[in-house]
Amino acid sequence: xxxxxxxxxxxxxxxxxxxxxxxxxxxxxxxxxxxxxxxxxxxxxxxxxxxxxxxxxxxxxxxxxxxxxxxxxxxxxxxxxxxxxxxxxxxxxxxxxxxxxxxxxxxxxxxxxxxxxxxxxxxxxxxxxxxxxxxxxxxxxxxxxxxxxxxxxxxxxxxxxxxxxxxxxxxxxxxxxxxxxxxxxxxxxxxxxxxxxxxxxxxxxxxxxxxxxxxxxxxxxxxxxxxxxxxxxxxxxxxxxxxxxxxxxxxxxxxxxxxxxxxxxxxxxxxxxxxxxxxxxxxxxxxxxxxxxxxxxxxxxxxxxxxxxxxxxxxxxxxxxxxxxxxxxxxxxxxxxxxxxxxxxxxxxxxxxxxxxxxxxxxxxxxxxxxxxxxxxxxxxxxxxxxxxxxxxxxxxxxxxxxxxxxxxxxxxxxxxxxxxxxxxxxxxxxxxxxxxxxxxxxxxxxxxxxxxxxxxxxxxxxxxxxxxxxxxxxxxxxxxxxxxxxxxxxxxxxxxxxxxxxxxxxxxxxxxxxxxxxxxxxxxxxxxxxxxxxxxxxxxxxxxxxxxxxxxxxxxxxxxxxxxxxxxxxxxxxxxxxxxxxxxxxxxxxxxxxxxxxxxxxxxxxxxxxxxxxxxxxxxxxxxxxxxxxxxxxxxxxxxxxxxxxxxxxxxxxxxxxxxxxxxxxxxxxxxxxxxxxxxxxxxxxxxxxxxxxxxxxxxxxxxxxxxxxxxxxxxxxxx
Numbered sequence: 243x244x245x246x247x248x249x250x251x252x253x254x255x256x257x258x259x260x261x262x263x264x265x266x267x268x269x270x271x272x273x274x275x276x277x278x279x280x281x282x283x284x285x286x287x288x289x290x291x292x293x294x295x296x297x298x299x300x301x302x303x304x305x306x307x308x309x310x311x312x313x314x315x316x317x318x319x320x321x322x323x324x325x326x327x328x329x330x331x332x333x334x335x336x337x338x339x340x341x342x343x344x345x346x347x348x349x350x351x352x353x354x355x356x357x358x359x360x361x362x363x364x365x366x367x368x369x370x371x372x373x374x375x376x377x378x379x380x381x382x383x384x385x386x387x388x389x390x391x392x393x394x395x396x397x398x399x400x401x402x403x404x405x406x407x408x409x410x411x412x413x414x415x416x417x418x419x420x421x422x423x424x425x426x427x428x429x430x431x432x433x434x435x436x437x438x439x440x441x442x443x444x445x446x447x448x449x450x451x452x453x454x455x456x457x458x459x460x461x462x463x464x465x466x467x468x469x470x471x472x473x474x475x476x477x478x479x480x481x482x483x484x485x486x487x488x489x490x491x492x493x494x495x496x497x498x499x500x501x502x503x504x505x506x507x508x509x510x511x512x513x514x515x516x517x518x519x520x521x522x523x524x525x526x527x528x529x530x531x532x533x534x535x536x537x538x539x540x541x542x543x544x545x546x547x548x549x550x551x552x553x554x555x556x557x558x559x560x561x562x563x564x565x566x567x568x569x570x571x572x573x574x575x576x577x578x579x580x581x582x583x584x585x586x587x588x589x590x591x592x593x594x595x596x597x598x599x600x601x602x603x604x605x606x607x608x609x610x611x612x613x614x615x616x617x618x619x620x621x622x623x624x625x626x627x628x629x630x631x632x633x634x635x636x637x638x639x640x641x642x643x644x645x646x647x648x649x650x651x652x653x654x655x656x657x658x659x660x661x662x663x664x665x666x667x668x669x670x671x672x673x674x675x676x677x678x679x680x681x682x683x684x685x686x687x688x689x690x691x692x693x694x695x696x697x698x699x700x701x702x703x704x705x706x707x708x709x710x711x712x713x714x715x716x717x718x719x720x721x722x723x724x725x726x727x728x729x730x731x732x733x734x735x736x737x738x739x740x741x742x743x744x745x746x747x748x749x750x751x752x753x754x755x756x757x758x759x760x761x762x763x764x765x766x767x768x769x770x771x772x773x774x775x776x777x778x779x780x781x782x783x784x785x786x787x788x789x790x791x792x793x794x795x796x797x798x799x800x801x802x803x804x805x806x807x808x809x810x811x812x813x814x815x816x817x818x819x820x821x822x823x824x825x826x827x828x829x830x831x832x833x834x835x836x837x838x839x840x841x842x843x844x845x846x847x848x849x850x851x852x853x854x855x856x857x858x859x860x861x862x863x864x865x866x867x868x869x870x871x872x873x874x875x876x877x878x879x880x881x882x883x884x885x886x887x888x889x890x891x892x893x894x895x896x897x898x899x900x901x902x903x904x905x906x907x908x909x910x911x912x913x914x915x916x917x918x919x920x921x922x923x924x925x926x927x928x929x930x931x932x933x934x935x936x937x938x939x940x941x942x943x944x945x946x947x948x949x950x951x952x953x954x955x956x957x958x959x960x961x962x963x
Contacts, residue, residue, distance in 0.1 A: 296687025369430025409608015820882025
C-alpha cells in the first residue's frame, strides 16, 4: 500500500542512525563551493546588475532578484534605520531667489514670494543610533520640502558621489561596512577587514573612497558641510522639455573639518558634538544657512562628457557645468520632540512634484523601491504619511483606506475610481491642472542584466579629486588610508588595495604603503569590476584606465572654501581669578560683534573675580571641557590669572592640544607666558608660528580664527604632543 504521508519542508527525513549534528547542519548555511541562490533556491547568474531596459535604461519592476535582495536588506533591523540611524533634524524655510520656468514647472521653484517649509535630517551612515557623531563616515543630508503641490524629498549626502553604481550592490556594501557579524565590532567604523575586502574588489568605489578618506568624512559641524543630490535628476518645464539636473547645497559658513586626532577625542568628550552644535546654534538664533544650486545639462549634451552623467560614482566638475545658485534654505526651529519628528520622519527619493522626474541611474532606480519598503517596516505600515512630520501641506484625496495605524476617518461610501455614487470624487487631474506625468523617454532596448561600458572608468575622477586637494588635505588622505588599512588584519586585502591606489596616484600608493610597512605591488592585480556575472567575459569588465580630461577642480578642495567669518565659532578664553577685566570684556565684545561664541574656561566653577573684584561667570572648568570642543583659544592678561593657569597641567594641555590641531591661538603680552609654558614653539628667527597671535589685538585674532585651521603647522617636528 502506498504511503501518502508528505514531509514538511522544514523537516528532515531521518533514521535512528542519523547523526544529530548532520540534522542541525541542515539549518545552517552551506559551506564554500555552493552557488549563489535566491531565497527560493533559484541559482543567480548575475548578482552585479539589476534588470534594465537596455544598458542605460530604466530598472524593471519585474527584477525579482533585486526586489528580494533589497526587501530582505530593508527589513533586517528594527526599529532603527538600517543605515543613517544616527541623526539630527531641524525645521526651516526655503526661499527662492529667482524663478526658473524655462527649466521646470515645479511651483516652489517658480514663485519667489512663497517661503516653502522644510525639515532637514543630517546623519551618519554606518553607526547605530547610539554611536558617535564624529565617526569617519558619509553624512546624510535629507531635505523634505512641504510644497503647495506635495512633498518633495531631496535625499542626499555631503559627498556628490557614491560607492556603487547599481542598487543591487547596496546590501553588499552595507553588510561589508557594518560591524563584523561574529563579534559586532567595530561600531560606526570602516577600518576593518570586511569593508576593505569589498572595496578592494569593487574598483567602482575608488572615487568615493577618496572622498570618504578626505576631510569631508569628519566635518566640523552639520552647518559647515555641503549637500548633494548625488544622482542626476530631470527637470521638466511646462512645454514638456527635459533637462538633466544635479542638486547642490552650499553652506554660507563655508566647508570645514576637524583633525582626525581631534575627532577621536571629541567622540570621548562629547559623542553628541554635531547634534549639540546644531541645536545650540538654532537656540542661539545663529540659524544655519545653505544656498541651493543646480547644474543643468541639456538633453542634447547628455553624451558630450568623457564620463556618464547617469553614473552615481561620477560628479560633473563645476568648471564644466557651473552651479547656478537659485535659492537659500534657513534652519530656524528645533524639533519639539526628537522621536515624533526626527526619528519618525520618512524620506523617500520617490517623493517628487510635477516638474521633477527621474533618470535611469541604476542606483537611483533601486532606491525608488527601497525607501517605501523600508518605511513599511520601520514605521509599522502603509500609513506613515499620516504621522505629523510626514504630512504634506497640500490636501490629500485618494481612495486608499484602512491599514495599520490609520488615522484618517473616511466618510465616503466609495473607495474606488471611477465611480458614479460619489460623483467620481476625487478624480484625476489633467496636466494643466497639476497632474503628475512622467517624462516620455523613448525606450527601445532588450531586457538585460548588464552595465553600460560608459560606467567602466573608475579612476579618472578619483585621480582628479586627489589632484584637487591642497598638500595638507592630501596628507590627511594618506593618514586616513594608513589608519584604515592598518586596522585590516589580512595582508592580501591591504596589498590588493595598494594596487587600486596605484591607479589613482602612484605617490599616494607609495606613501600609504610606507606607513603600512609594505611594498607597492610591482604588477597590481588588473582591476575587474567584481564580481563578474557567472557567464560573462571577464575582459569586458576590466576597468578602463582613462587620463582625466580635467586634471583638478578648485571646487573639490576645502582649502578654497570661504574664510571670511567667525560666526558661531566657539572660542575658549582661559581665565581665572585676577584676570584683566577690561581686556576680557573688550575681547568678548569684539568676538560677540562678529557672531562668535566666547566661553570662559576657568580653574574652578561658579564665578571668578577680575583684577577689579568684579564677578564674572565661568562657563566651564578644565575638568568639564576640552580644547577639542572649541575652534580657537585666547589667553588674556592679569598676573594672578596667568600664574594660576600656568600652574594647572590641564590648562597647559588645553593650549598644547589646540596648537597640535592647528587652531588659532591668541594671547596678550602677559598671556604669552602660558604659551611658552605650554611649549608652543617659536617660528623662524623667533617669530610666532602661523595662526598664533600674541599682540593682544582682537582684530588680528579674529582674522586668524576666520582662517579656521593652519594645517601647515601639523607636519612640523616640534609640534608638542
